[in-house]
Amino acid sequence: MSTIVSATDFVPAQNMIYTKPKANAAGGKSVGIINTATRKSLHVQTPLMMTWGANVYENPNGSSYDISLQFPREEFSNKGTQDLLHMLQQFEEKVKQDAQTYSRDWFGKATMSREVIDALWSPMLKYPKNQTTMEPDTTRPPTLKLKLPAWSGEFKFELFDVQNNVLIPNENGVTPTELIPKGSEIACIIQCGGIWFANGKFGVTWKLFQGVVKPTQTLAKGQCHIKLDGSEVKKDESLVEPNYDSDGETNVVLAPSAVSQVSAPTETPEPSGEPPAEPEKPVKKVVKKKA
DSSP: OOSEEETTTOOHHHHEEEOOOEEOTTSOEEEOEEETTTTEEOEEEOOOEEEOOOEEEEETTEEEEEEEEEOOOGGGOOHHHHHHHHHHHHHHHHHHHHHHHTHHHHHSOSOOOHHHHHHHEEOSEEOOBOTTTOSBOTTSOOEEEEEEOEETTEEOSEEEOTTOOEEESOSSOOOHHHHSOTTOEEEEEEEEEEEEEETTEEEEEEEEEEEEEEOOOOOOTTSOOOOOOHHHHSOOTTOOEEEEOTTSOEEEEOOHHHHHHSOOOOOOOOOOSSOOOOOOOOOOOOOOOOO
16 A cells, blocks of 8 residues: 555545654654554645745754645636545644643643644644735645655755756755746645644644656746747738948838839920921001191
8 A cells, every 4th residue: 555645545534643742852842643544644636826035044963945835716626636625634634623622631631621722733824814904815726745755965855857857966066946946837845744732832844755846937038038920921922122321321122023013104205496486476567646
């Protein structure tokens, strides 16, 4: 049986159990989450989802990395993203219910109300805040944060491109911030890291086990992306094209086909000789009357 499950097949209320709490060196503690079907750590496959890019944080123990998977808006969602979101919502509800059941082991309290549990809970799914109430706006799609495990400068997950070429691990020092840019898409196998308890809060960690990254689709510069159809490409050969002589004056040059279609102008014969003389006006003869 495969240790990797789909969000459709995994039912949190039926398929998860917990290990005993374990203290850590930082003063907190953790509780492991086991898939009852495999009796091993929980691995879930995700659909291809948009990410805001890999983030890097510098700390005394070295660099740490994470990414956030963005669930799509309803009009862009599909069955894969819907099933994953529904499963994670059920997962959160299951953990909070069990926090009340195991309050003595997990918190050292005999009983705890649901209101207190909700106040201590650090959500897996991060929703944008309503700008009026400053409360999480659950009507909008959330994100899921994934840790990119690394120890002593060595990455503990695998990353591939869409041709299944290995991107991480690599020997050229290329980091997740270069390989998973903002706006890229990634399909993952995510591993549940269990429940953490620290500074009076608790939550669930998810980390990337394996991923296939699809780069952002962009239009390359320096390359023409305009497609003309045949009628636009074929030009009328009879078009007149301007030409400029050495004096800067415009000469009109006709294409050969245009010249054959234009008939030579008909010459008008010039008049020969002197223009005809204007006819003389007759002189009137004056006759005087006798007195």
